[in-house]
Amino acid sequence: MVDGARYDVMKSLLDAGELPNIQNEILSAGTFRKATSCFPSTTGPAYLPPLMGCFPGTADITGIRWFDKKEFRRKRFNKLAMRSYCGPEAAWFNSDMPADRPTLHELLGETYNIFSMITRNIPEERDLAKKGKSLLYLKAHYLFQHHPVDVAAHGHLMRSLDKNPDFVFTVLPCVDWNSHVYHPHHEETIKSYKFMDYSVGEVVKKLKARNEWDSTLMLLTSDHGLTQTHSHFDLAAFFSKKGLRALQYPVVFKIKPKSAVMISGNSFGAVHLLNHEGDEVLYGKAFKKAIGEATLADLIQQPAVDFVAWRGSKSDYRIASKKGEASIRKSADGLSYHPVTGDPFGLGTLAEPMNATASLAATFESDYPDGLVQIDQLFGSRRAGDLVVSAANGYDLRDNWEYPAHKGSHGSLHKDHIHVPLLYNQTGWDERPARTTDIFNSILKWMGKPEISNTDGSALC
Numbered sequence: 185m186v187d188g189a190r191y192d193v194m195k196s197l198l199d200a201g202e203l204p205n206i207q208n209e210i211l212s213a214g215t216f217r218k219a220t221s222c223f224p225s226t227t228g229p230a231y232l233p234p235l236m237g238c239f240p241g242t243a244d245i246t247g248i249r250w251f252d253k254k255e256f257r258r259k260r261f262n263k264l265a266m267r268s269y270c271g272p273e274a275a276w277f278n279s280d281m282p283a284d285r286p287t288l289h290e291l292l293g294e295t296y297n298i299f300s301m302i303t304r305n306i307p308e309e310r311d312l313a314k315k316g317k318s319l320l321y322l323k324a325h326y327l328f329q330h331h332p333v334d335v336a337a338h339g340h341l342m343r344s345l346d347k348n349p350d351f352v353f354t355v356l357p358c359v360d361w362n363s364h365v366y367h368p369h370h371e372e373t374i375k376s377y378k379f380m381d382y383s384v385g386e387v388v389k390k391l392k393a394r395n396e397w398d399s400t401l402m403l404l405t406s407d408h409g410l411t412q413t414h415s416h417f418d419l420a421a422f423f424s425k426k427g428l429r430a431l432q433y434p435v436v437f438k439i440k441p442k443s444a445v446m447i448s449g450n451s452f453g454a455v456h457l458l459n460h461e462g463d464e465v466l467y468g469k470a471f472k473k474a475i476g477e478a479t480l481a482d483l484i485q486q487p488a489v490d491f492v493a494w495r496g497s498k499s500d501y502r503i504a505s506k507k508g509e510a511s512i513r514k515s516a517d518g519l520s521y522h523p524v525t526g527d528p529f530g531l532g533t534l535a536e537p538m539n540a541t542a543s544l545a546a547t548f549e550s551d552y553p554d555g556l557v558q559i560d561q562l563f564g565s566r567r568a569g570d571l572v573v574s575a576a577n578g579y580d581l582r583d584n585w586e587y588p589a590h591k592g593s594h595g596s597l598h599k600d601h602i603h604v605p606l607l608y609n610q611t612g613w614d615e616r617p618a619r620t621t622d623i624f625n626s627i628l629k630w631m632g633k634p635e636i637s638n639t640d641g642s643a644l645c
Contacts, residue, residue: 188360189406205385214609219618223558224452225601230407237624237639239561246567247448257463268433278304293350312340334358338383363592367412406604410592416583417488420445449595450580454569488579519556548617613644
């Protein structure tokens with residue numbers, strides 16, 4: 185998992201011959217392709233598709249920060265009312281995951297984890313980077329000492345191969361971190377891509393020396409891309425100024441909040457309206473009444489806002505941007521897209537209901553890949569909020585309480601955040617448009633294990 189790796193950046197480096205080990209060892213007899221991640225496109229929730237085969241909404245983990253209106257109304261000081269995985273509450277990620285959905289670690293025998301937060305039921309001795317992780321991450325975050333973390337990940341990965349593992353999941357986080365601190369095309373970020381290439385070369389060399397390469401499946405992918413950030417728009421401050429006093433992390437003890445704003449990545453925002461009776465998510469007219477139509481219109485016109493989405497009814501979602509409003513309709517036959525006053529996703533009319541596979545194919549090369557399915561899966565969870573905000577490229581949605589200030593952001597539904605690279609040392613797999621959710625069953629099938637039916641993806645092999 186090359187956290188934060190962009191498809192186009194990796195392609196340009198491969199085309200320029202800057203990643204020789206990947207080119208010679210993986211792609212000489214393998215495949216490089218584009219896939220889609222998920223919405224929100226953010227670390228943690230976006231690890232769920234490959235490791236659990238499901239989207240964030242399906243898993244009820246709708247962001248790196250989330251809020252649950254029903255639990256908040258029931259009991260404010262409640263472990264299930266809100267969460268931020270950017271800190272001590274990250275320890276709850278595993279218990280927050282749905283218990284009835286197994287991870288690859290729980291299905292593949294002797295498995296090892298390196299720097300992923302998804303560690304449920306992994307014996308401590310197989311969570312190889314657990315000791316020392318906190319100190320390494322603190323130095324990386326506050327002192328910008330990023331490279332030592334990738335070096336440590338590579339060292340653990342090399343040592344894991346001596347243990348004859350069935351499966352190893354390794355995160356290289358430095359592409360993401362350097363993209364945030366500098367930008368996605370900065371020379372320090374490019375160095376992280378090149379270190380990944382070095383790591384791949386050393387791993388393949390070791391597996392070949394052990395005569396294990398031909399019986400090994402190696403996949404490289406990412407959880408999201410990033411775009412350079414030049415301006416910060418604080419979504420929580422916007423709602424507070426509009427009279428909807430916003431609860432946000434880390435200020436979660438506000439008296440009588442009228443909204444809760446949860447930011448992920450920092451280009452994704454989930455807004456929960458609390459200025460109404462009851463604990464239900466809001467639809468249509470009730471949503472418009474609670475937010476105020478003038479506030480909604482003003483928000484849409486903000487330069488930082490690409491589009492907003494809300495539940496229009498039980499069977500449709502509303503998408504609005506400066507280009508107008510459209511409807512995503514849901515029926516037993518699938519999803520369709522209908523411009524109402526405009527075409528915010530730029531798809532035209534897609535009137536024929538489509539299943540998930542057809543919907544991805546119809547939107548894969550658009551500015552909002554898999555947009556219909558991603559809106560549907562996200563709003564399947566009440567933790568998605570009453571309103572979802574996706575930031576315009578160049579902007580993000582969090583300013584106060586953010587250190588260091590992001591110079592690169594992710595989390596939105598735009599193709600620069602959703603499209604990710606997918607590489608593997610195999611050929612002949614299904615060439616249909618791919619999602620990272622497809623990785624889950626692809627690995628199971630390749631290893632001769634039973635596929636899991638109730639997932640958001642299907643095997644490519």
